[in-house]
Amino acid sequence: MSSTLLHASFIIIILIFAFVAIRQVGALFFKGSRRADVAAAFIVIAFGLGLLVGQRKEGPSEAGAPVTAAASSGSALAGALAPKPRDVSMECVSGRPPLGGGVGNVDSIARQADAKVLPWGQALDPAIPYTIVGWAVAPSRKSVAVAACLIIDGHTLGGVASQYGTPRPDVATSLQNDATRDSGFAITIPANALRPGSHNMQIAAKSFDGSLLIVTGAHELVFR
Secondary structure, three states: OOOOHHHHHHHHHHHHHHHHHHHHHHHHHHHHOHHHHHHHHHHHHHHHHHHHHHHHHHHOOOOOOOOOOOHHHHHHHHHHHHOEEEOOOHHHHOOOEOOOOOOOEEEEEEOOOOOEEEOOOEEEEOOOOEEEEEEOOOOOOOEOOOOEEEEEEEEEEEOOOEEEEEEEEHHHHHOOOHOOOOEEEEEEEOOOOOOEEEEEEEEEEEEEOOOOEOOOEEEEEEEE
């Protein structure tokens, strides 16, 4: 049975009960007169018309109708509570970090302008910026790190735009530790930051105690 038919049935039942109740009350005043029936009928009819007008203004709920204000605010709240990557650009300072016991991976390198992912080993233009994407976990492997830092030829490349904390449910599943979920990073290699030639790139994870340890293998970047 459709929701419209159920609603109509419910209104009819209410009107019947209302008619009987009003008729009984009216009978106390009119003492057997048919005016009690007439008054009850008029009241019930007016009440029924009021229900129909109200239902018509409210309108039925249909698939594809605009999202209600409550649903919209709920979606906005969920979006506001979702984890957001943090700007950790100031966490990475120049230095030569040692190899660490953490884990991580560099997933891809892409041109920043159009986000086109490039194959490893392709010659890069030093005059344009590139974005490195991957994940890194603190050396303890028990939680996320404070930041992920770009290591070029064994030294930290400081002063570059870096975000950390992107949700990576695949990492949490692989490590069987939900505390490592928000371990994704995106680091930008600025234009003209590296001179032409071959460079080894790695990622280091900064722990909450301030230590910085390399957690990924090396990738070769070739700038023409």
